[in-house]
Structure formats: C-alpha cells, structure tokens
Amino acid sequence: MQDIVKIAVDAMGGDNAPTEIVKGTIQAIKKRQDIKVFLVGKEEVIKKELAQYEYPEGQLEIVNAKEVIETAEPPVMAIRRKKDSSIVKAMNLVKSGEADALVSAGSSGAILVGGQVIVGRIKGVERPPLAPLIPTKKGVSLLIDCGANVDARASHLLQFAKMGSVYMENVIGIKNPKVAIVNIGAEEEKGNALVKETFPLLKNSPEINFIGSIEARDIPSGDADVIVCEAFVGNVILKLYEGVGATLIGKIKEGMMSSLRSKIGALLVKPALKETLKSFDASQYGGAPLLGLNGLVVKTHGSSKATEVMNSIIQCVTFKEQNINEKIKQNISLNEE
Amino acid sequence: MQDIVKIAVDAMGGDNAPTEIVKGTIQAIKKRQDIKVFLVGKEEVIKKELAQYEYPEGQLEIVNAKEVIETAEPPVMAIRRKKDSSIVKAMNLVKSGEADALVSAGSSGAILVGGQVIVGRIKGVERPPLAPLIPTKKGVSLLIDCGANVDARASHLLQFAKMGSVYMENVIGIKNPKVAIVNIGAEEEKGNALVKETFPLLKNSPEINFIGSIEARDIPSGDADVIVCEAFVGNVILKLYEGVGATLIGKIKEGMMSSLRSKIGALLVKPALKETLKSFDASQYGGAPLLGLNGLVVKTHGSSKATEVMNSIIQCVTFKEQNINEKIKQNISLNEE
Structure with a gap:
C-alpha cells in the first residue's frame, strides 16, 4: 500500500x-x-x-x-x-x-x-535555515540561509552546508552537490570575519563537497549547487535576483515596443522568449523549506x-x-x- | 582662463x-x-x-x-x-x-x-568608501560602500551616507538626494545588528534626506539615490547585478535563436533592444570614486x-x-x- x-x-x-x-x-x-x-x-x-x-x-x-x-x-x-x-x-x-x-x-x-x-x-x-531554490543557467541552486535569523555564527553556516547538501542530493537529485560560500573574492584570505572563520570549517568537513568561495557575479552561472551565506546576505541575493530580473525584462519589453519594426519583431520572438524566461522564474520551483x-x-x-x-x-x-x-x-x- | x-x-x-x-x-x-x-x-x-x-x-x-x-x-x-x-x-x-x-x-x-x-x-x-553608480529604471543610484573594508561600524555608514549625498548632488546633479539603507524588510525594527544601530543615526542626521530601509528587490527601481550598506553586502549587490543581467541577456539571446520565426524577430528587435540595454549597462557611467x-x-x-x-x-x-x-x-x- x-x-x-x-x-x-x-x-x-x-x-x-x-x-x-x-x-x-x-x-x-x-x-x-x-x-x-x-x-x-x-x-x-x-x-x-x-x-x-x-x-x-x-x-x-x-x-x-x-x-x-x-x-x-x-x-x-x-x-x-x-x-x-x-x-x-x-x-x-x-x-x-x-x-x-x-x-x-x-x-x-x-x-x-x-x-x-x-x-x-x-x-x-542550532538554527533552522530557510533555503529557497534559485534559477541558474544550469538549473537550480539552493541558497541557504535566507531566513530572518541574521548575524549567524560560523557553526551555523557549517550546519547549513550539511543540511543543504542532504536536501539537494535527496530532493533535487544532484549527486555529491557542490558547496560554496558567498564571498567578495575567490581567494581564501578574502572576506569578512564570519566568512574567514567559516571557510576552514567547510574545507575540513568530510560530509560535504566544498569547492571554496563564490562571488555573487557567478551565482547565476550555477557553478555551485549549495550556496552558503548568512541570512542578511541571502535575503539580499534572493530579492535582488527578483528585482534585477523584473527590471531588465521590463526594459526589454519597453525596447521592443519603441518602433514599428521592433513591435513586429516582438510578436515573432514572443513565444520562444516566454519559454526561455519561464526557466528563469523562481516560482516554478515551489517553496522554500525551513530545514x-x-x-x-x-x-x-x-x-x-x-x-x-x-x-x-x-x-x-x-x-x-x-x-x-x-x-x-x-x-x-x-x-x- | x-x-x-x-x-x-x-x-x-x-x-x-x-x-x-x-x-x-x-x-x-x-x-x-x-x-x-x-x-x-x-x-x-x-x-x-x-x-x-x-x-x-x-x-x-x-x-x-x-x-x-x-x-x-x-x-x-x-x-x-x-x-x-x-x-x-x-x-x-x-x-x-x-x-x-x-x-x-x-x-x-x-x-x-x-x-x-x-x-x-x-x-x-574614518573610512574611504568605494561608491560605484549602478543603473536603475530611473537613471543611476550610488551604491556606497563596495570596497574591501568589510565589517564596518554604524558611524562609518553615517559618513558614507553624507559623502554619497554630496557626490550625487554635486557630480550627478540630483537635488536633495534620497538616502536609504539596505535592509531585509521595510520596518524599522528589522535588520541585523549593524542596520539597527545605523538606522537611528541616519534618521537623526539633518544633513541627509533619509527615506528609511530599502529591500534589495527595490534597488533596481531607483527609488533611492544613495544606497548605504556595508562593503560585503555592497560587493554582493554590485556583482549580482552584473551576474543576473548577463545570465538573463544570455538566456534571451538563446531563446531568440531557438526557431526560424524567432530568429527573424530577433533581427527586427535588435537595434531597439541594443539601445535599451545600453541604458542598463554600468560601464556607461564611468568608474567608482573612492570618496x-x-x-x-x-x-x-x-x-x-x-x-x-x-x-x-x-x-x-x-x-x-x-x-x-x-x-x-x-x-x-x-x-x-
């Protein structure tokens, strides 16, 4: 049964x-x-x-x-x-x-x-993180934590990495998911105090597949499956993703409506464009679990x-x-x- | 002379x-x-x-x-x-x-x-902030600080707000520029420890036109002229702006090339689109001053x-x-x- x-x-x-x-x-x-x-x-x-x-x-x-x-x-x-x-x-x-x-x-x-x-x-x-899936070039990544528990400690972030890996492997089906920490440069010595303290914990954890720092610029490329950060930063990433996307799509629509020539073109590209943009729409991926x-x-x-x-x-x-x-x-x- | x-x-x-x-x-x-x-x-x-x-x-x-x-x-x-x-x-x-x-x-x-x-x-x-202009729906906003001096204090952020206001008023020509602090909610009691400490300082400063918190989602709308944040967060915003924009434009191009119909449409919309996207391209606005x-x-x-x-x-x-x-x-x- x-x-x-x-x-x-x-x-x-x-x-x-x-x-x-x-x-x-x-x-x-x-x-x-x-x-x-x-x-x-x-x-x-x-x-x-x-x-x-x-x-x-x-x-x-x-x-x-x-x-x-x-x-x-x-x-x-x-x-x-x-x-x-x-x-x-x-x-x-x-x-x-x-x-x-x-x-x-x-x-x-x-x-x-x-x-x-x-x-x-x-x-x-120690802390239950809110972990939404965000669309990327390759599919989706888990952004963990985007909750309201700001000012996290390094031990929290280590747990987020582990819980996020379990989720991506078992719910989304990504084998041995790649984990990265949001940072302002690729080098190990870069970052704020929290990142510098968390980095070695992630590096030395045998339960996760840690690949190092990820700069915000590279998040949409989908190079990491689990993106670890403190909730304030996660919230900024999640909401800016939406905001830049919506503004840019608005600008593009405006551009397409600016001349007769472009209006005709817009009619022709519309069906194909709709399909592509759907894959970049977060709402397709359901809700964010509180892990x-x-x-x-x-x-x-x-x-x-x-x-x-x-x-x-x-x-x-x-x-x-x-x-x-x-x-x-x-x-x-x-x-x- | x-x-x-x-x-x-x-x-x-x-x-x-x-x-x-x-x-x-x-x-x-x-x-x-x-x-x-x-x-x-x-x-x-x-x-x-x-x-x-x-x-x-x-x-x-x-x-x-x-x-x-x-x-x-x-x-x-x-x-x-x-x-x-x-x-x-x-x-x-x-x-x-x-x-x-x-x-x-x-x-x-x-x-x-x-x-x-x-x-x-x-x-x-106390600290010289790096303050790039970022494109918005309405024009440009100053994102201050995006430098490498992470873990700032509230008094630094107050100075950033003042210096940013001077810059936007005198270099960009925006009268009485609106100042907002990046936050994870619109309410005054929201935020991390730094934002909570900074908020009243900004609110009580007569030299600036403080309008309160701004969520990352609303940054691209251009509702604030001077966007105050700590450098780690600023760096994430700046780089994600680029990353989401580039990925989305890539997706759109891909969508336009997906069928014969859409390819013909793409030829027609291209000139108008190029013009619109130019206004959303950060490189048009020169460099970031270290104030x-x-x-x-x-x-x-x-x-x-x-x-x-x-x-x-x-x-x-x-x-x-x-x-x-x-x-x-x-x-x-x-x-x-």
Whole structure:
C-alpha cells in the first residue's frame, strides 16, 4: 500500500489567499493520490471557495481557524497570542504528527518563529535555515540561509552546508552537490570575519563537497549547487535576483515596443522568449523549506498563485519519501560526536 | 582662463591595458581641452601605443614606472614593496598635488590600500568608501560602500551616507538626494545588528534626506539615490547585478535563436533592444570614486574598454570643479563638533 503524505496548508496566508491557495490545493490532490491536505483557515470562507470545484473529497479536510496573522504583525507576539490562527493551528498539526508537512504563503516572520517555537528543531540543529531554490543557467541552486535569523555564527553556516547538501542530493537529485560560500573574492584570505572563520570549517568537513568561495557575479552561472551565506546576505541575493530580473525584462519589453519594426519583431520572438524566461522564474520551483525542524515547513512566496502552491505541496512528498529529516539528524549528530 | 584638471592614469592596470587605457586617454584629451593626463607606466610600451594616434601633445605626459601590481598580489605588501609601480607612482602624483585625480582599472585591493596609505584620508573621515553608480529604471543610484573594508561600524555608514549625498548632488546633479539603507524588510525594527544601530543615526542626521530601509528587490527601481550598506553586502549587490543581467541577456539571446520565426524577430528587435540595454549597462557611467581622500581616486572596472576609461577621466573634471572634497570636509567636520 502506498504511504499517504499529510500536508497542512495555510489557506489564509499570502497576497492571493484564499482563492489561489485553495485552487492550488485542488490541483495538487487531483494530480497526486498519495496526498491528503488539511486546509487550515476560516471554514465558511474555505467552503465557499471549494464550492467551485469537483475533487476527491477523501483527500481534503477543512480545519477551522478563526484568526489570521497579518504580514506586518510582530511575529513573536502574533505566534504567542493568536492561538486560533491558521499558521499556529497548521504548525500544531505538524507538531502532533497529524500532518507531515506545512505549506504557507503567509508572514515569513511568523512561519520562522512558529517553526522553531511550535514545531521545534531537530536535536543538534542550532538554527533552522530557510533555503529557497534559485534559477541558474544550469538549473537550480539552493541558497541557504535566507531566513530572518541574521548575524549567524560560523557553526551555523557549517550546519547549513550539511543540511543543504542532504536536501539537494535527496530532493533535487544532484549527486555529491557542490558547496560554496558567498564571498567578495575567490581567494581564501578574502572576506569578512564570519566568512574567514567559516571557510576552514567547510574545507575540513568530510560530509560535504566544498569547492571554496563564490562571488555573487557567478551565482547565476550555477557553478555551485549549495550556496552558503548568512541570512542578511541571502535575503539580499534572493530579492535582488527578483528585482534585477523584473527590471531588465521590463526594459526589454519597453525596447521592443519603441518602433514599428521592433513591435513586429516582438510578436515573432514572443513565444520562444516566454519559454526561455519561464526557466528563469523562481516560482516554478515551489517553496522554500525551513530545514532542521521536526517536520517539514515550507514557505512559499507571498505572491504565490495556484501553480506555485501546487508545486510546494507536491514537493513535500519527495521530502517525506526520502526521509530528509532522518538524514539531517544523522548528518548533524555525526558532527556532534 | 580655464582651469586645467590634471589626471594621473594608470596605463598598466586592467584586463585591456595598455591598449584600451591609452585609447581612452586619447579620446578624453581630444574631447576636452581642460584636461591634462599623466600616463603612468612602462615608457616604451606607452610610446608604442601612442604612436598610432594624433593628439594634442601638450595635454599628455608620460611618467615612467617600471613595475606593475598584478590583481592577484596581496595589496598591502604590493603597495609597500613596488615603489616603482604605475599605481604607486600615480598615487604619489596625487599626494604631491601634481595631479588632482587618479584613474586606474588595476587591482581594487591595491587601489583601496594605496588610496588610504599614500593619498591619505580627509581629516575626520574614518573610512574611504568605494561608491560605484549602478543603473536603475530611473537613471543611476550610488551604491556606497563596495570596497574591501568589510565589517564596518554604524558611524562609518553615517559618513558614507553624507559623502554619497554630496557626490550625487554635486557630480550627478540630483537635488536633495534620497538616502536609504539596505535592509531585509521595510520596518524599522528589522535588520541585523549593524542596520539597527545605523538606522537611528541616519534618521537623526539633518544633513541627509533619509527615506528609511530599502529591500534589495527595490534597488533596481531607483527609488533611492544613495544606497548605504556595508562593503560585503555592497560587493554582493554590485556583482549580482552584473551576474543576473548577463545570465538573463544570455538566456534571451538563446531563446531568440531557438526557431526560424524567432530568429527573424530577433533581427527586427535588435537595434531597439541594443539601445535599451545600453541604458542598463554600468560601464556607461564611468568608474567608482573612492570618496573621502585628499584627492580623487577613481577605480574603473577591470574589464574597461576605451569608452569607460574616457568617461572615468572626464568624470574627474566635474568632481574637481564642484569642489567635492571641500564639501565633504565641511559636511564631516559639522558632524565632529
């Protein structure tokens, strides 16, 4: 018999909630019979959305949650006070083992705090990093950490490298993934205090395939599979990736519309261009896992549409099937001895 | 009588030295009669390059320097030992007042070290930041600091904001330039320890027009004129800008070549696209000044071609004419009292 993966989905989180979240959920359970989803949020709102669809009802259960944590709320306070919020209730489903995983497009801060406080860390893990996949020339790389735990220590970064390697090898299927640390030059003696302290730890770790420093310029080339950095830097990289991409594509569209000649050309290149740019669109790759927790917590982009929600839900199946947390546990405890 | 601005140009620095450096120098002195260039480097090599051109000879003087500092050399040692290198000799011309400014496409490390050790800081300036202009949707923004002095303090960042404002107002001509600090969220309480400490200093400084935090995603939109950050983060932003841009343009070209239809379209959009992308090309804006020194030191991109060298040389004229260093001196000393 096939194992069923149980996933709690925060129906109220994100810019397009609940419509796109519910739609993505329906797409996911229609696509995969080995998934059961708990849709967590305001029951009457969810029911109204669901009324539009036909779907396998045995694979979906509504869990009522009357409160919603807003993006602007201070996360620690929100998690503590809003016990009946969709995020807190979904987290509790993971904690109790009723759900294997949680997917939310809601407040990053609340998800990061809730993950640590409610779901809890795997023994030995010092900090759970948020690790999105970013598109590159060759495919995808894992950028670890992009969370809200800034000012990390070298020992945290070493753990990020190990957890990221387990993820890339087992979820994405890259054998012996190449690990690099974000730096401002290729030489070992370059960098800030944190990088200089972390570099030898990575170099001497037998569990990872460390290839040295990577300059930001080379990240989009895809030369490293796991890109290790402190969360402030990771956040800057992730968001600049989006920003430069969007601005440049806007500029190109503007250029194409500037003359009759170029407008005709634009019509001809459009289909081919759309296909190429799709491969450089981060939303194709689902959400970012918060690694190192007792259960899987996936943060999807706040502006997620149904496709991204569906991809994030399906991503949880591989994570469960591959026993990622068991592998992280072994990897981290090796280090502890 | 017109004032002549005297500029020392490092003929030996950069990937395309000496050919493109000499070519750019010739273009600059042909364009502007108010410039005199000292071409610093191996005399016989420079003479051979110059033999190809006709130019106003009174505006150019060769200064012989027998050594060259390579990019890979440890900068402190190189500056100390290679007294007869083109960088050290050019720096000494600025120090002695024989030249007002220096332009080099050579080793960043050597330029940063030489700037501080040989040219020296303006009294009161704690750290000279490297501040390149980056292209945005609206024009250009100044990214300050992208140098090699990582792990900055809050007081350094405050000075960067002030010096950057003077530069944008007087050299680029933006009235009351908007200053923002790179952060991982828009709220004041977000950020790492350095940002949290710097934020109130910027907020309470009457000399600058502080608009708050800027997320990396919004940098390419051009909402801030002066973007303040610590050098490690600045370096990541600068290089990722280049990397994402180059990768995306590569992807687009690839997409355009994928079918006969799109190839025909590509021919039609090409001229318009070339024009648009030019406005997003950092090399159009000359080099990055190292601010806060007793003289102007400009670092141009290592891969600079003649046009960028020429722009960097001409940029020095405005800097001198506007008395930027005098204004920085006043601005910083206000702060000291």
